[in-house]
Amino acid sequence: MSLQRYQRMRDFARTPEPRGQVTPSRGSLQFVVQQHEASALHYDFRLELDGVLKSWAVPKGPSEVDGEKRLAVHTEDHPVEYAEFEGTIPEGEYGAGRMKIWDEGTWVPESAPLAAYRRGHLKFELKGRRLKGHWSLVRMGNAQTRKKDLWLLVKRAAPAAKSAARLPRRKPAQGPGARPR
Ligand code: MN
Numbered sequence: 001m002s003l004q005r006y007q008r009m010r011d012f013a014r015t016p017e018p019r020g021q022v023t024p025s026r027g028s029l030q031f032v033v034q035q036h037e038a039s040a041l042h043y044d045f046r047l048e049l050d051g052v053l054k055s056w057a058v059p060k061g062p063s064e065v066d067g068e069k070r071l072a073v074h075t076e077d078h079p080v081e082y083a084e085f086e087g088t089i090p091e092g093e094y095g096a097g098r099m100k101i102w103d104e105g106t107w108v109p110e111s112a113p114l115a116a117y118r119r120g121h122l123k124f125e126l127k128g129r130r131l132k133g134h135w136s137l138v139r140m141g142n143a144q145t146r147k148k149d150l151w152l153l154v155k156r157a158a159p160a161a162k163s164a165a166r167l168p169r170r171k172p173a174q175g176p177g178a179r180p181r
Contacts, residue, residue: 003052005076009094016087020079022051031107031126032083033062038097045072045153047124047137049113052077058153061102062131066157072137074149103130110134120151134158 003020012019030048035041036057043061046053056072063070086100105128109116116122120139126132134156140146 003077003079006078009076011093015089015093017085017089018079018081020081023080024051028106029109029113030080030083031103031105031128032101033058033103033128033131034085034099035061035102036095036097036099038089038095043102044075044099046078046083047107047122048080048083049117051080053080053082054117056137056151056153062135062153062155064131064133064155066155069152069154072151072153074139074151103128105129105131123156 003022007019010017025048030053032044032046032053034044034046036044040059043058044055045058045062046055048054055075055078057075058070058072060070083104084101088098089096105126108125108127110123110125113122113124122137123134124137125134136152136154136156138152138154140150140152
């Protein structure tokens with residue numbers, strides 16, 4: 001985890017974006033989706049992990065339809081405090097254009113998140129104002145897509161609840177004379 005790349009790409013004398021620092025988690029993990037009116041409109045999807053915001057640019061934004069995949073281009077780590085950033089990055093600076101928060105909340109990984117991230121397969125629940133439910137972020141496999149660090153963001157149907165209806169059907173109640181087991 002490091003913000004070197006983020007900080008090298010920006011001139012903090014000109015951009016209103018925070019310089020930031022690596023910030024250990026204080027409990028629940030934040031997520032944010034920022035609508036970014038850069039040269040092409042896109043949505044920056046960011047998950048707090050390992051003291052930074054892991055970040056993906058999603059050209060079409062997240063789909064709330066189960067199974068509908070959205071391209072997510074992995075971008076540089078951002079500081080955690082970037083989750084509160086809204087403003088206009090000036091012309092001529094990296095990412096010039098308006099940035100505003102489209103959704104925010106917390107995310108709950110379904111397995112050890114750093115290992116899952118490094119494997120390129122994160123499964124998690126989002127508890128946002130707009131986005132709720134279960135999602136996956138999966139790194140695409142072939143050499144070309146790996147070089148560009150392309151991932152897919154997809155919503156998953158809620159895991160089946162462990163309700164009585166889904167348990168194996170019990171044998172009919174034992175009648176009189178049934179042998180005890
Ligand atoms: Mn962006």
